[in-house]
Amino acid sequence: MAATVTPAAVGDAGLGDLIPFWTDVRRRFLRNKLAVGSVVYVVLLSLIAILAPLITFYGPKKINPAASLGKPSRAHWMGTDLLGRDVWTRLAFGARISLSVALAVVVVSTVLSLLVGALAGYFGGWWDTITMRTADVFSTLPYIVVVLFFISVFGRKVWVIVLAIVALGWMGSARLFRAGVLQVKSQEYIEAARASGCSTLRILTRHVLPNAIQPIIVSVAFGIGSAILLESVFGFLGVGIAEPTPAWGLMVGDARDHLFDAPHLFFFPAGALVLTVLAFTFIGDGLRDALDPKLRGAK
Amino acid sequence: MASYLIRRLGLALLVVWGAVTIMFVMFFVIPGNTIDILSGEKVVRPEIRRTIEKEWGLDKSVTGQYVHYWNRVLHGDLGKSYSNNRSVNELFKQRAANSARLAFWGLTIEIVFGIGIGVIAAVRKYSLLDVVTGFVAVALAGIPVFVLGLLLQYGLGVRPAQWNWPRWARFPVQGMGPNRWFVVIPLGHQWKYLILPAIVLACVQTGFITRISRTSMLEVLNADYVRTARAKGLRSSTVIVKHALRNALLPTLTVIGLDVIGLFGVAVLTETVFNWPGLGSTIRDYAFAQDVPVVLGLASIVVLFGAMASLLVDVGYSILDPRVRLTTEKVD
Amino acid sequence: MTDRTDKPTSSEPLLSVRDLRTYFHTDAGVVKAVDGVSFDVGPGEVFGIVGESGSGKSITAMSILGLIPRPPGKIESGQILWKGQDLLACTEGQMRRIRGGEISMTFQDPLSALNPVYTVGYQIQEMVLVHQEGSRRSAWNRAVEMLGQVGIPRPAERALDYPHQFSGGMRQRAMIAMALSCTPQLIICDEPTTALDVTIQAQVLEVIEKTAADLGAAVILITHDLGVVAGMTDRVAVMYGGQIVEQGEVDELFYRPRMPYTWGLLGSIPRLDRPAHERLKPIVGAPPSMLRPPAGCRFHPRCAFACLEACTSVGPELMAVNADAGHLARCHRIVEVGWERVFLEQQEERLQS
Numbered sequence: 001m002a003a004t005v006t007p008a009a010v011g012d013a014g015l016g017d018l019i020p021f022w023t024d025v026r027r028r029f030l031r032n033k034l035a036v037g038s039v040v041y042v043v044l045l046s047l048i049a050i051l052a053p054l055i056t057f058y059g060p061k062k063i064n065p066a067a068s069l070g071k072p073s074r075a076h077w078m079g080t081d082l083l084g085r086d087v088w089t090r091l092a093f094g095a096r097i098s099l100s101v102a103l104a105v106v107v108v109s110t111v112l113s114l115l116v117g118a119l120a121g122y123f124g125g126w127w128d129t130i131t132m133r134t135a136d137v138f139s140t141l142p143y144i145v146v147v148l149f150f151i152s153v154f155g156r157k158v159w160v161i162v163l164a165i166v167a168l169g170w171m172g173s174a175r176l177f178r179a180g181v182l183q184v185k186s187q188e189y190i191e192a193a194r195a196s197g198c199s200t201l202r203i204l205t206r207h208v209l210p211n212a213i214q215p216i217i218v219s220v221a222f223g224i225g226s227a228i229l230l231e232s233v234f235g236f237l238g239v240g241i242a243e244p245t246p247a248w249g250l251m252v253g254d255a256r257d258h259l260f261d262a263p264h265l266f267f268f269p270a271g272a273l274v275l276t277v278l279a280f281t282f283i284g285d286g287l288r289d290a291l292d293p294k295l296r297g298a299k
Numbered sequence: 300m301a302s303y304l305i306r307r308l309g310l311a312l313l314v315v316w317g318a319v320t321i322m323f324v325m326f327f328v329i330p331g332n333t334i335d336i337l338s339g340e341k342v343v344r345p346e347i348r349r350t351i352e353k354e355w356g357l358d359k360s361v362t363g364q365y366v367h368y369w370n371r372v373l374h375g376d377l378g379k380s381y382s383n384n385r386s387v388n389e390l391f392k393q394r395a396a397n398s399a400r401l402a403f404w405g406l407t408i409e410i411v412f413g414i415g416i417g418v419i420a421a422v423r424k425y426s427l428l429d430v431v432t433g434f435v436a437v438a439l440a441g442i443p444v445f446v447l448g449l450l451l452q453y454g455l456g457v458r459p460a461q462w463n464w465p466r467w468a469r470f471p472v473q474g475m476g477p478n479r480w481f482v483v484i485p486l487g488h489q490w491k492y493l494i495l496p497a498i499v500l501a502c503v504q505t506g507f508i509t510r511i512s513r514t515s516m517l518e519v520l521n522a523d524y525v526r527t528a529r530a531k532g533l534r535s536s537t538v539i540v541k542h543a544l545r546n547a548l549l550p551t552l553t554v555i556g557l558d559v560i561g562l563f564g565v566a567v568l569t570e571t572v573f574n575w576p577g578l579g580s581t582i583r584d585y586a587f588a589q590d591v592p593v594v595l596g597l598a599s600i601v602v603l604f605g606a607m608a609s610l611l612v613d614v615g616y617s618i619l620d621p622r623v624r625l626t627t628e629k630v631d
Numbered sequence: 632m633t634d635r636t637d638k639p640t641s642s643e644p645l646l647s648v649r650d651l652r653t654y655f656h657t658d659a660g661v662v663k664a665v666d667g668v669s670f671d672v673g674p675g676e677v678f679g680i681v682g683e684s685g686s687g688k689s690i691t692a693m694s695i696l697g698l699i700p701r702p703p704g705k706i707e708s709g710q711i712l713w714k715g716q717d718l719l720a721c722t723e724g725q726m727r728r729i730r731g732g733e734i735s736m737t738f739q740d741p742l743s744a745l746n747p748v749y750t751v752g753y754q755i756q757e758m759v760l761v762h763q764e765g766s767r768r769s770a771w772n773r774a775v776e777m778l779g780q781v782g783i784p785r786p787a788e789r790a791l792d793y794p795h796q797f798s799g800g801m802r803q804r805a806m807i808a809m810a811l812s813c814t815p816q817l818i819i820c821d822e823p824t825t826a827l828d829v830t831i832q833a834q835v836l837e838v839i840e841k842t843a844a845d846l847g848a849a850v851i852l853i854t855h856d857l858g859v860v861a862g863m864t865d866r867v868a869v870m871y872g873g874q875i876v877e878q879g880e881v882d883e884l885f886y887r888p889r890m891p892y893t894w895g896l897l898g899s900i901p902r903l904d905r906p907a908h909e910r911l912k913p914i915v916g917a918p919p920s921m922l923r924p925p926a927g928c929r930f931h932p933r934c935a936f937a938c939l940e941a942c943t944s945v946g947p948e949l950m951a952v953n954a955d956a957g958h959l960a961r962c963h964r965i966v967e968v969g970w971e972r973v974f975l976e977q978q979e980e981r982l983q984s
Contacts (some may be wrong), residue, residue: 011319085347137321140314140318140565140605141560141598142564143564144586144594145322145595146583151589152589231445232443233444236443236571237568237571237587239585248490250446252443260460263457266449273446276439277441277442281437
């Protein structure tokens, strides 16, 4: 070979380069207008959810037969539904349900799939085989069966729906983390850490986890979007959170019968749903591109 | 090759067995409110409870129930409904054809448009078409199926009726209409009932396939053998179709074949939105009524179909890609 | 050395590359992969291009055939005269006839360069059908004949095999068979031996040399391995950082090199006639970034002799050293008296120590 390669030429993101790496990630993310706009939208939506009682003027479950199927007006910005409930109020309180379900799902599912995936990847052997085959079998279950199981055993409550969504979604991220751990594990500095007598736990938390953090961040962003989507699907099909709790999917389901006489019942919750799911998709895309610019082709 | 197929078949059956067993454990071992559904009352008298348990085999031991369950399933008896005593086999026979016809057209749309748009977007990378379709594909992934369905119903069904548009511009939004078919070809006005649900069924997957076929096409277009083909002096259309597309199709076909379960999930929503009397809307109706045997019986068939489809994909792959053929021959 | 060295270079070159510049426009900036390259190749001549990976030698070859991916690549300026006709001004249709028909090319990694889903015979037949009149049958026969000619045993049977069923050496032979199947006047071999075992390398080079000579085709041999070039070329160009830094007849270049980079390349060839304990002398440092090439002479950051002020500020021109042997070199110091002796003295020193 004509040339020797100097170590400095191989600019890998080692631990020493972490700070400039994250500055770089932030810079790249901020350049993505769609992702930044989505973050602004999500912040706004969170504020609406948190401040819901302060910015609405009716109770989310308050029935008013006199105002049934009202068009959007000064009193009811987004109109009223069949039972005369204020759509804006239900939408704002619905944001609470959507966001809190999604957050709970992502937290539980990330912890669970991290545990399962990381342990499967790190220890391998029969534990790996069992968990990965279980994941395969779980991926073949239709979602309607899983959610039916949870609601028929525990009832149509919020935490039950959270568990059902976790049961449907843990496999993908567990596989992802397992692959990440396998990749990191094969690298030399892990060998070095093991050789110098580090405990397994220490290796996992100090060396493996920080290096697998990038796929976790991206999968969390996408996970929130798909949790909101799935929760709304359950609501629409009538196997999700029960009435009279204001959930967006449920509201769209109710609107089905009134496309003709009260289309606003459909458009407001459906719009909120689409915007929110899209926002998290764009944030996920933005994060992925910012974390791994190699995935984007040269212009 | 033969032993490879047998091994692959064994794996598929294992997955089906695992899935059905998990579902059995879920619904028949863990106590739910089955009895409440069966009796239709909240407080059940002990003697009625015992009669019901005996009738449905709930008084047997877990293993006894499990053996009985498999015995029944393997003899082709999928059970009967808790709520109306109808046989699941009969329900399946009634609804399967409706679902199959819808799925056939949905798949056709997603294959033709998904692959077509993906390939064109890859060949004309960074063109306006590429940018627009890329954005639409992402957006489609973010629009819930039922929202899309209702949107189409509103825009092409409700609005035209309200504004008195000509008859040809109006689409029916509920049900299956005349139900006149030649195998899968709609006859007469049938297509008007078919087109909207078929589009909705295809939409999510079309976006997904567009992205996958674009990515794999881009990858293949950068492959050395495509450069070789150009260096041979072939026309660029020949290079794209014969050398690039043939290789790029492999991952795309895998995605289509492997996602039967996903397609069924979309079908549940589509058929519910359009009141299309297929397996999806049936399973939803019975799930809504928390009628376990019907949901389980139909879901088992879906799981079986899914496993068979992924088996078919593997076989198809080994026909399309000679490299797979060789490795399997070596193993044998 | 082959007897063709004695042949005078033809007055009318077959291929003449004039000041070729191929740039890649990336997010990070403009990469000047080929930056002002000129050379001629005569009929039947074997011309070598040597350089490290990233020196622009493969991009030069792909520019000739119009295979640069656009975007991001673009040929900014220059001429590529093929028998007097400028290939850069050709239409796509004219280029198609030339590709494979008059100029053909083999690629570095024959496994990825052959399409995995078609048989080897089919891929050769396809090319013959494009460029020559005749039936599918006769094109297939031609494919089998060519496979036999490059030394593949039982060619009629092996033509039905898929590329992955061939060994590495046989794949490269199949590539050569394909490249020569339409009797081109020039064949460009891009790193034909890099992916192969050492024992197979010599066989493949022999096949290239023999079959090309039989057809009277000229060869451009692209490699990073000076040993390959020494054995079979008539003239050699050394590329560094997108430019030719030294060029000349093969004997002249090997025995009287003037450019310190060429010295480095020669110093890093393992040789059997040297004592085993002697360490190879690699060129220190990494190849230049083509995004921001060094100011002045592109080699100066790695050059042990870059002591002139001009070395770091002014890019040296390619200057004639020995007009008889067509020897050109790109270095500020070649004008110094006794410059050519520096290398020889160094070599002697190494031999003595």
